[in-house]
Amino acid sequence: MTDRREFVITSAGSLLALTGAPAFLKRQSAHDLVIRGGQVLDGTVAASVERDIAISGGKITAIEARVGARGTEEIDARGMIVSPGFVDLHSHGDGNLREDPRMESLVRQGITTIVAGQDGSSRSEARAQSPEPAGAFAAMLAATESAGPAVNIMSMIGLGSVRSRVVGANDRPATPDELKAMVAMIEAALAEGACGASSGLEYTPGAFASTDELIALCRPLAARRLPYATHMRNEDDRLLDSVDESIAVARGAGCPLQISHLKTQGPRNWSKLDTVFARVDSAARAGLDVAFDRYPYIAYATGLTNLFPVWSRDGGTDAFLARLADPAVSARIKSETLAKVDLIGGWENVHISSVRAPEDKAAEGKRLGSYAKSISADPYDLTVAMLNRNRGSIGMVGFAMSEENLDRILAHPRGMVASDGGSFAIEGPTRSGSPHPRGLGTFPRVLGRYVRERKALTLAQAVNKMSALPASRIRLADRGRLAVGLAADVVVFDPVTVADRATFEEPFQYPSGIKAVMVNGVVALRDGRRGNQMTGKVLRPAV
Numbered sequence: 349m350t351d352r353r354e355f356v357i358t359s360a361g362s363l364l365a366l367t368g369a370p371a372f373l374k375r376q377s378a379h380d381l382v383i384r385g386g387q388v389l390d391g392t393v394a395a396s397v398e399r400d401i402a403i404s405g406g407k408i409t410a411i412e413a414r415v416g417a418r419g420t421e422e423i424d425a426r427g428m429i430v431s432p433g434f435v436d437l438h439s440h441g442d443g444n445l446r447e448d449p450r451m452e453s454l455v456r457q458g459i460t461t462i463v464a465g466q467d468g469s470s471r472s473e474a475r476a477q478s479p480e481p482a483g484a485f486a487a488m489l490a491a492t493e494s495a496g497p498a499v500n501i502m503s504m505i506g507l508g509s510v511r512s513r514v515v516g517a518n519d520r521p522a523t524p525d526e527l528k529a530m531v532a533m534i535e536a537a538l539a540e541g542a543c544g545a546s547s548g549l550e551y552t553p554g555a556f557a558s559t560d561e562l563i564a565l566c567r568p569l570a571a572r573r574l575p576y577a578t579h580m581r582n583e584d585d586r587l588l589d590s591v592d593e594s595i596a597v598a599r600g601a602g603c604p605l606q607i608s609h610l611k612t613q614g615p616r617n618w619s620k621l622d623t624v625f626a627r628v629d630s631a632a633r634a635g636l637d638v639a640f641d642r643y644p645y646i647a648y649a650t651g652l653t654n655l656f657p658v659w660s661r662d663g664g665t666d667a668f669l670a671r672l673a674d675p676a677v678s679a680r681i682k683s684e685t686l687a688k689v690d691l692i693g694g695w696e697n698v699h700i701s702s703v704r705a706p707e708d709k710a711a712e713g714k715r716l717g718s719y720a721k722s723i724s725a726d727p728y729d730l731t732v733a734m735l736n737r738n739r740g741s742i743g744m745v746g747f748a749m750s751e752e753n754l755d756r757i758l759a760h761p762r763g764m765v766a767s768d769g770g771s772f773a774i775e776g777p778t779r780s781g782s783p784h785p786r787g788l789g790t791f792p793r794v795l796g797r798y799v800r801e802r803k804a805l806t807l808a809q810a811v812n813k814m815s816a817l818p819a820s821r822i823r824l825a826d827r828g829r830l831a832v833g834l835a836a837d838v839v840v841f842d843p844v845t846v847a848d849r850a851t852f853e854e855p856f857q858y859p860s861g862i863k864a865v866m867v868n869g870v871v872a873l874r875d876g877r878r879g880n881q882m883t884g885k886v887l888r889p890a891v
């Protein structure tokens with residue numbers, strides 16, 4: 349991009365903007381940047397090789413045993429791993445881009461590209477202005493780029509957002525005309541650069557889509573070979589039915605399938621993983637292009653309303669809160685909710701991550717069971733009262749997954765790493781609430797805990813599952829690998845010390861061991877210091 353400002357960071361670390369600077373400065377060195385002597389993992393599963401990497405004009409210009417000419421900046425990577433920047437296939441990191449475009453927690457993990465628009469929900473500018481679908485997705489992408497993100501951003505089109513706009517919030521089938529309008533909106537978004545379509549079938553109104561409707565909505569993906577990414581209808585007792593439905597949608601539409609954050613939730617469902625793998629593998633043998641992703645934690649984050657049955661949330665927040673108070677249905681809601689709490693192992697496994705009402709701030713960061721006990725309240729009654737005070741807007745983390753299954757999901761040849769996390773900083777407006785630590789720790793945690801400590805997978809496999817594999821899912825042709833001519837998104841990390849530090853109790857901590865991160869050839873992080881460059885771009889799939 350010619351409108352991007354170019355920077356040089358001198359060896360002393362001071363920042364020198366080259367826009368308008370004398371031309372001789374640009375000619376001083378043969379390369380913008382040379383990363384010397386690192387063990388290069390190129391994004392495939394090939395063993396590491398010691399190489400120098402030269403970067404100029406945002407691209408990788410040489411990968412050689414010894415790059416002779418000097419770079420304007422040099423990074424000594426001896427003893428370090430040099431790999432492609434991480435591609436986060438399932439991210440909510442665009443959510444507070446305007447509040448804080450530095451995207452600190454992403455850059456500091458080594459993430460250089462995020463894929464937003466997940467769980468059925470994508471942003472759309474000009475939503476109200478125009479009933480005409482064409483142009484809305486492009487306007488959203490343009491607004492995203494002009495916000496100056498620190499990492500590259502792609503987006504899927506959210507099928508829940510599309511349904512919300514065309515059908516509304518209610519639980520009813522789409523009419524034939526509405527279906528046509530939704531398909532047109534999806535076609536337009538794909539033409540404008542969407543890199544897949546996502547569903548969130550545990551959320552309203554996405555949950556109101558039938559399997560047949562999902563097949564119709566996903567057909568436009570087939571010709572482009574872009575994925576249907578699904579937060580499935582259920583991830584616990586009806587996990588296997590949900591896997592079958594996901595396969596049926598992708599097969600019916602003829603498109604690739606990406607199962608988002610695959611998990612076997614609730615101890616009584618942990619034994620189902622073998623069957624999940626068997627069904628996925630058999631669909632693959634029958635020709636389906638299928639894969640899945642997972643974050644490296646045994647707890648999930650969602651809204652506290654998700655403990656309540658989908659039917660009780662039909663029609664939005666007001667309708668939901670009215671039903672909680674309606675004697676005709678409140679007992680049934682309570683019994684179904686208590687069954688769900690039981691499934692995840694009781695109230696002590698429900699961690700309150702964020703509230704809005706000041707009178708409930710004391711609950712933040714606590715387990716609902718202990719908190720209720722501490723104020724002598726019944727946990728269910730307390731939950732209902734808090735939902736009323738917070739207008740339904742309470743974040744929760746549920747501890748209900750198996751670590752052994754997590755090892756196996758990450759190690760499976762069709763498994764890859766994705767954070768499902770947001771973007772945060774340890775200071776500033778995004779230090780707020782008690783978020784899931786995955787937004788600050790996912791990629792270093794896989795490298796530290798699951799590669800180095802648990803040995804669930806090799807380092808080269810892990811890097812592959814963080815770079816080339818996710819890049820290929822969304823047809824990102826010029827990233828995800830280290831090769832001459834490709835975009836210079838690169839991370840340098842210490843395989844001995846790389847680790848996450850964010851926890852559920854203290855989430856606002858950056859990881860350790862990530863030494864340097866380059867986004868589009870510009871140093872975004874070096875030895876703990878950020879450049880203040882916002883060199884991310886909006887990317888589109890190569891179709």
Ligand SMILES: [Zn+2]
Nearest residue numbers: 467579608609
């Ligand atoms: Zn999800």
